[in-house]
Amino acid sequence: MGSIVVDVMLKPEILDPQGQAVAGALPRLGFDGFTDVRQGKRFVLTVDGDVTDEHLTAAREAAEKLLSNPVIEDVVAVRVLDEGAGESEDDEQ
Amino acid sequence: MGSIVVDVMLKPEILDPQGQAVAGALPRLGFDGFTDVRQGKRFVLTVDGDVTDEHLTAAREAAEKLLSNPVIEDVVAVRVLDEGAGESEDDEQ
Numbered sequence: 001m002g003s004i005v006v007d008v009m010l011k012p013e014i015l016d017p018q019g020q021a022v023a024g025a026l027p028r029l030g031f032d033g034f035t036d037v038r039q040g041k042r043f044v045l046t047v048d049g050d051v052t053d054e055h056l057t058a059a060r061e062a063a064e065k066l067l068s069n070p071v072i073e074d075v076v077a078v079r080v081l082d083e084g085a086g087e088s089e090d091d092e093q
Numbered sequence: 094m095g096s097i098v099v100d101v102m103l104k105p106e107i108l109d110p111q112g113q114a115v116a117g118a119l120p121r122l123g124f125d126g127f128t129d130v131r132q133g134k135r136f137v138l139t140v141d142g143d144v145t146d147e148h149l150t151a152a153r154e155a156a157e158k159l160l161s162n163p164v165i166e167d168v169v170a171v172r173v174l175d176e177g178a179g180e181s182e183d184d185e186q
Contacts, residue, residue, distance in 0.1 A: 001128075007135050022136065022159065031155045033148055035094075036139035042100050043115065046129035055126055062124045066115065 002051035003081040004059045008068040009040035043067050044081060051080045095144035096174040097152045101161040102133035136160050137174060144173045 010016050016038050023037040045062075047055050056078065063075040103109050109131050116130040138155075140148050149171065156168040 009135065009137065019136070025159055026155060029155070029159055031151050031159075033140055033151060034138045034155075035141055038137045038139075040135040040137070042102065042133040042135040043112070044102065044131045044133070045127045046131075047126055048128055058124050058126060062119060062122070062127075066118055066122055066124075 002047050002049065002055070004045045004047070004051055004055060005077065005079050005081045006043040006045065006059060006063045006067050006075065007040065007077040008043070008063070008073050009038060009076050011072055011074050014072045040073075040076070041067070056080070095140050095142065095148070097138045097140070097144055097148060098170065098172050098174045099136040099138065099152060099156045099160050099168065100133065100170040101136070101156070101166050102131060102169050104165055104167050107165045133166075133169070134160070149173070 010019075018039040019037040022039065023034065026032075026034050026037070043063075045055075045059055060075075060078045063078055064070060068075050103112075112129070112131040115132065116127065119125075119127050119130070136156075138152055153168075153171045156171055157163060161168050
């Protein structure tokens, strides 16, 4: 059973009030040194069996059509999730 | 200017209505082959200069204390974002 991760973030020019709220809360909790926070979405799509190129192609298309709003969001990564110790096959744009 | 990515997902045993909505919409749009979808959050924390071990330690602590609700969510990754072609220093748990 394989999984594909799709990362979606607001475009840099779009205001991100959730991220700003986090950025404002960090120093109040004693976490200094962070200058900006942006919050986005992470989808994990599960497939039967191993992830194939067809799955990845479908996931990339679904990411643009369903998982993101291309007017305000960017699909920053579509990649295979390695269930083990890390993630592989980065496709960061 | 470096960035740290924090990935937060609902625990597997927690119902994910947003993910279920996406999973239901995929076949209606012609995307077959996906058996499950889970939706989580992705935070990008920006720091001045390069990311240090102190930044990563602070980010891991912030991830547990502020960015996730440990009752229902897991911090699945805290890693340095490589602004280039991919992501590095995976810390998937």
